[in-house]
Structures are given as structure tokens and as C-alpha cells.
Amino acid sequence: MSGLLTVEQAQALVLARAHALPAERVSLSAAAGRITASATAAAVDLPPFDSSAMDGYAVRAADLPGELRVVDHAAAGHPAAEAVDPGEAIEISTGGVVPAGADAVLPVEYVVKYENKISTEAELRPGANVRPRGGDVGAGDPVVDRGIRLGAAQLGALAAAGTAEVECARRPRVAILATGSELVAPGRPLEPGQIYESNTVMLAASLAAVGAEIELLPAVADDEAAHRAALDRGLAADVLVTSGGVSVGPHDLVRQIEAALGVEDVFWRVAMRPGKPVSFGVRGRTLVFGLPGNPVSSLVGAELFVKPALRALQGLLEPRPRFQAGTLGSVVRRSDARDDFVRARSRLHAGGTLVEPLSGQQSHMIARAAAADALIHVPRGEGEIEAGATVQWLPLGEA
Ligand code: AMP
Ligand code: MG
Numbered sequence: 001m002s003g004l005l006t007v008e009q010a011q012a013l014v015l016a017r018a019h020a021l022p023a024e025r026v027s028l029s030a031a032a033g034r035i036t037a038s039a040t041a042a043a044v045d046l047p048p049f050d051s052s053a054m055d056g057y058a059v060r061a062a063d064l065p066g067e068l069r070v071v072d073h074a075a076a077g078h079p080a081a082e083a084v085d086p087g088e089a090i091e092i093s094t095g096g097v098v099p100a101g102a103d104a105v106l107p108v109e110y111v112v113k114y115e116n117k118i119s120t121e122a123e124l125r126p127g128a129n130v131r132p133r134g135g136d137v138g139a140g141d142p143v144v145d146r147g148i149r150l151g152a153a154q155l156g157a158l159a160a161a162g163t164a165e166v167e168c169a170r171r172p173r174v175a176i177l178a179t180g181s182e183l184v185a186p187g188r189p190l191e192p193g194q195i196y197e198s199n200t201v202m203l204a205a206s207l208a209a210v211g212a213e214i215e216l217l218p219a220v221a222d223d224e225a226a227h228r229a230a231l232d233r234g235l236a237a238d239v240l241v242t243s244g245g246v247s248v249g250p251h252d253l254v255r256q257i258e259a260a261l262g263v264e265d266v267f268w269r270v271a272m273r274p275g276k277p278v279s280f281g282v283r284g285r286t287l288v289f290g291l292p293g294n295p296v297s298s299l300v301g302a303e304l305f306v307k308p309a310l311r312a313l314q315g316l317l318e319p320r321p322r323f324q325a326g327t328l329g330s331v332v333r334r335s336d337a338r339d340d341f342v343r344a345r346s347r348l349h350a351g352g353t354l355v356e357p358l359s360g361q362q363s364h365m366i367a368r369a370a371a372a373d374a375l376i377h378v379p380r381g382e383g384e385i386e387a388g389a390t391v392q393w394l395p396l397g398e399a
Pocket of ligand 1: 197198200245293294
């Protein structure tokens with residue numbers, strides 16, 4: 001397989017053609033998982049006012065220790081009407097506005113209360129238990145950058161800073177087409193020579209996890225006219241993903257008919273296993289992926305090529321798969337001609353992650369792959385990688 005593109009080269013060719021889609025405004029409540037197209041600044045100071053971090057009494061630090069007269073109270077959402085003058089305190093709850101004149105909050109635990117007076121032996125520094133206005137972020141300062149996936153923390157931050165809508169790249173429309181005369185939808189009996197079509201439901205789940213809007217096309221037989229009609233329709237999407245029909249057999253029609261429909265070939269075949277016969281092309285702005293029909297090849301091809309493209313189409317700053325370091329659970333053999341992506345099970349172990357290769361690594365063995373939550377990258381090379389070595393692995397199904 002020498003002379004073939006490496007995975008990194010192929011990914012670079014894909015990403016060079018995956019330009020961010022136009023942006024749209026999305027309400028915060030619908031924005032989970034979306035990717036920001038512009039930076040968002042805080043609309044207000046956060047906190048918007050000097051705010052109490054404790055239940056207690058707003059005081060002048062210089063008055064402590066001593067006895068103070070309680071002149072008012074302030075609750076969250078209900079500021080006090082009075083100010084704190086020397087010798088005075090205002091009862092305050094967490095999140096209440098620290099009243100004028102006060103510079104610290106005395107926690108209720110340090111106070112003895114009688115009638116409308118408190119006394120304390122505590123001392124406080126000015127600013128104690130006060131969350132200053134703008135201490136988290138100032139109005140106009142950035143809260144979330146562009147190219148960031150909106151998760152829980154980002155959404156919380158945007159809401160707190162007064163944002164109701166964000167600009168996000170439109171979600172990519174992805175058409176998925178299975179090819180093969182042997183394919184039958186699950187739920188129907190199998191005739192001789194038939195198998196259940198498993199790739200479209202798998203790819204739909206895989207790609208929806210990165211924000212794709214999926215259009216599932218009905219599977220087509222290995223027949224030119226059926227291919228032509230279905231591929232023509234699929235090419236109207238932002239991304240067309242086919243499965244099957246990209247090998248060298250006489251029934252492998254996908255690339256040939258795509259070429260006739262104006263798809264410009266960018267690459268075919270990558271030095272990897274599973275998934276070597278993967279193809280990639282473009283027609284206008286449409287990205288066209290041909291994943292091999294073997295289900296595990298399709299699964300891995302989606303992780304390594306299609307998902308990075310979908311992230312880039314949405315403007316994510318780092319669209320490549322996020323491999324991470326882990327400890328190999330058992331020995332693996334390397335190939336000098338290609339990179340292997342080994343299905344594995346991860347578990348927490350001694351403060352890190354142990355990734356255990358599964359038995360059954362052939363590319364048709366999707367049932368074995370069902371036990372996997374990880375792909376171990378076994379780079380091309382000589383010999384073996386021993387158990388206990390540090391390897392790079394990718395969580396399967398990442399956003
Ligand atoms: P192909 O890439 O078309 O040569 O297919 C390679 C292998 O994957 C063959 O054994 C096909 O029967 C199988 N295959 C192709 N497409 C699918 C599919 N959508 N679901 C399950 N198996 C498939
Ligand atoms: Mg086929």
C-alpha cells in the first residue's frame with residue numbers, strides 16, 4: 001500500500017475543502033452543540049452589581065469587631081432602601097445588592113443577634129464576602145470566542161452575560177446513501193445472498209452527533225440508473241456520504257457515476273485499515289465521501305474524514321479527531337504499510353485510561369465493534385507495540 005495517501009494527508013485534503021457555511025442566529029435554548037460563528041461579548045457587567053457571597057450582614061469593615069444596629073434588609077432581587085452608616089448593618093442574603101456605605105459582608109455564623117442589634121468578635125477586610133461588579137466579566141468583554149462548540153458552560157456563561165441569541169454556522173445537510181444489491185432493511189426476512197443494511201442508521205447516528213441534518217436516501221441496487229438518480233439527488237446536499245461500491249469490483253459504480261455527474265476526484269484509497277478504499281471528491285461546494293461498504297470501514301471512515309469535515313463546515317477551530325494518550329492493554333502488531341485503527345474498550349485505570357483491543361478486528365465484524373468505545377491508532381512501523389505502552393486513542397462517537 002506504499003504510495004497511498006496517509007490518513008493525515010487525506011484529512012488535510014478534506015479540510016482544505018471544508019469551508020464554513022453561512023451563519024444564522026440561533027436562540028440560546030436551541031444552541032446546545034452548535035458552533036459559534038462570531039465572538040459574543042457580555043451585554044452587562046457580571047455580576048451586574050456588588051453582590052453578597054454569603055447570608056449575613058452588610059457592614060463597614062472598619063466597624064468590626066463590635067456591636068451594630070440593623071437598619072434594613074436586602075434579599076436577592078430586593079435591594080435595601082437604606083445605606084449603611086457608621087455603626088450600622090443591613091441584613092443581606094446571598095446574591096443581594098451590597099448597600100451603599102457597606103464594604104464587606106459579615107457571615108451570619110459570626111454574629112450574635114438580639115432584637116435589632118448584632119454583635120461580633122470577627123474582623124473583616126474591606127471586600128470580604130463581596131462579589132465585585134464585573135468581577136467575572138466586564139460589559140463588552142468576550143465571553144465565548146468564535147469557532148467554539150456550545151456546551152453547558154458556554155451556554156450558562158452566555159445567558160448570565162445577557163445573551164439571548166448567538167450566531168452559529170448553519171448545520172450541514174448530509175445525504176446518506178447505501179449501495180448494494182444484497183441489502184435489505186432490518187425487519188424483513190432475508191432471501192438467499194442478502195444481508196441487512198446497517199450502514200445508513202450507523203452513519204446517521206455518527207454524523208448527527210456532530211450537528212449534521214441527515215437526509216437518508218433509499219438504498220440502491222448495483223445498477224447504473226438507480227445510482228445516477230440517487231447520487232444526483234444526494235449531490236444537492238452540503239455533503240453526500242455513500243457506503244459501498246468504491247472498491248475495484250465490476251459492480252462498484254459509485255465513483256464512475258459521480259464523475260459523470262461532475263464530481264471532481266480528490267483522492268481514492270488511503271493507507272489505513274479498516275477503510276482503505278475510501279474516496280473523496282467535490283462538486284461545487286458539495287463534499288462527496290465514498291465510504292467502503294464493510295460496516296467497520298464505514299464507521300472508521302466517518303470518524304476520521306466525514307466528522308472532521310462537518311466540524312469544519314460549522315467553523316470549529318479544531319476539527320480534527322481528538323486523539324488522546326492511553327495505556328495499551330495488550331500487544332498489537334504494526335503494519336509497515338498502513339496505519340491501523342483498532343477497535344477497543346477503554347476503562348479508567350491507575351489515574352489514566354487503559355485501552356484494551358477487542359477480538360475480531362476484521363472490517364465486516366460490526367457486532368464485535370459494538371463492544372468498542374475507542375479506536376486505537378497503531379501507526380505504521382515495524383514489529384509490535386507492547387502492552388503497557390502509551391498509545392493514542394480516539395473516543396468513538398465524539399461530537
Ligand atoms: P462494497 O464496499 O460495496 O464492496 O461492500 C463491501 C462489503 O460490505 C460487502 O460484504 C457488502 O455486502 C457489505 N456492505 C455494503 N454496504 C453495506 C451496508 N449498507 N450495510 C451492511 N453491509 C454492507
Ligand atoms: Mg457493494
